[in-house]
Amino acid sequence: MMAVRFGMYKAHYWTWVNSEHSFHVQGIDYCPGQNVVNVTTHVQVNHTNQPLLFHLGRDPGEKYTIRPHNSEYQRVMAEIQKIVNDHKTHLKPGQPQLNYCDRAVMNWAPPGCEKLNKCLPIPPSHPKLCLWDH
Incomplete structure (x- = not known):
């Protein structure tokens, strides 16, 4: 908390x-x-x-x-x-929800990027446990 x-x-x-x-x-x-x-x-x-x-x-x-x-x-x-x-x-403890990393959701592809041919390819989804420093 x-x-x-x-x-x-x-x-x-x-x-x-x-x-x-x-x-x-x-x-x-x-x-x-x-x-x-x-x-x-x-x-x-x-x-x-x-x-x-x-x-x-x-x-x-x-x-x-x-x-x-x-x-x-x-x-x-x-x-x-x-x-x-x-x-x-x-408090009823739950499972952590924010300690997974998945490069598929962290790629740069804002709306309109396809019109500029500037979208980065979306990598395959492979969620895994990770440690975030923030």
Whole structure:
């Protein structure tokens, strides 16, 4: 569980944008122009002991955390913790759906490419378990 929404609030339990390799070597930047300390990270950061809390109405860009000593933080996090506990109590684990790779679905063939004769051939479908770095 990465984050929880509650009304206008959002609590981040883990933060991670993408890996150092994807960012520095491949040049993939999912948050261009954004640099929020402890939020736009390239290593997974665990905030489960003290989640980062934002008010999305006052801060839609999630740049300014509500400080943990603030009474608003304590009040809202108490409510969010109830939601998290309920979720964990009633969660029925399923099979992972996002850890399969299949080159057949990752080819470049946007609408209209056939008119330009620029579509890449679609490789045969061979889904397999894989590890994504993002």
